[in-house]
Amino acid sequence: MRRRLLDAASGPLHPVAQQTLVAALDAGWADPARLHAEGRRAAALLDRAREVVAAGLGVRPPEVSFLPSGPTALARAVDGVLYAAGRRGARTVASAVEHSAILVPGRARAARSAGADAFAEVPVSRTGAVELDAWAEALTVAGTVAAVLQAANGEVGTRQPLEAARALTQPSGIPLVVDATASLGRDDVPTAWDVLVGDARSWGGPPLGVLVVREGTRWHWRDARADVEHGRADVAPWVPLALAAAEAWQQTAASRQSDAQEAHMLVERIRAAASAVADTEVVGDPVDRLPHVVTFSSLYVDGEALVGALDRQGLAVASGSACTSSTLEPSHVLAAMGTLTHGNVRVTLPLAAVSPDRADDVAALCYALPGTIEAVRGELGVAGL
């Protein structure tokens, strides 16, 4: 049975990026800080990779740093804003659906500090978009020095109103950190940000954090070593990873728009198929969303059983249900949106270049869904409730 990949949140690599990675093991293995020929070659390759990513994001190469992972880069982005703020304050405003790499350290900082509201989580609408009135209000609290908002949510696909959100941070000079780890390479590159964070995995690259600090932004990392990644990392990236990330970006640039259009239409099919199943809610914004992400929840269904039943039919999907997580806590995104957390299925479509048969795979999922959900409900004896 052919495996059908419908959970591309963590890869796999674009096939050409994979070749580049293997070739770079020979050409770019050295520490780019070394002065010998091998080190200089690695440094030149790293420069080239940085130029490609910078050009793709519409920024200058010195504004771009590579970090070990997307989550690491997210946490660093906020750390740098807070440290640069010095004694002006330490309060951070973020939406309630941000990545856990933002929420977990934010809550921990607030718990350690005297001000209990040192980390404000702004509520979202039923579709997952941040409530702008509450966002505006949260920003007015004295001591607010950082704001964090995603370009779009990687679990439900909903885009955030970045322009409007930044129009509210800018007058007070509060830097806006934008988390684009789910959207870069799949959706338009955001422009309304002061600090931008990406992960090469979203465009078919390897796990590699990308941290972009716009020139003029007050940002400083406490442990900076000026010679490493423009003072934003403690170690230089492993050059083969940076090369593979740049290769994946270049390979997908030309087809990005058409790929997104097709993905948008395929997701529309999944949304329609899931909506047609009894007591099944498709969540997230139906229109203002990432092209390739969709999630839905079925009443009275065990998420773990559903993922297992689809897996046995060759369909690889993810889930935000509590029973599918190690913590037994449901997805904080679904919880913040007020939607059903059990019986959840999340699809992240791969790029067509990574998975040429994705349209066929989507058709197979749409075909399998009604019967699979019915069968899982049958096992639980909940049909007709």
Next chain:
Amino acid sequence: MTGAADSAQDEHVVDARGKRCPLPVIELARYVSTHPQARRVVVLATDPAAAHDIPAWCRMRGHDFAGGQQRGDHVAYAVELAR
């Protein structure tokens, strides 16, 4: 009726303590379908997902979620049924 259902207010109680999602919601739905006279049901649950799933079930079924109350190791969720 289960447990302490026969209280002064004729309160209907579903005890789903120790049961994991989606069981608390399933037991609530089952109780509601087999007790047509119930107007208000209280679900006792320890599963953290119940805090989100019981209000979501109410919204999907047109009932009113009347809040949750921590009682020691579990939470009591009140549902006002629209019938």
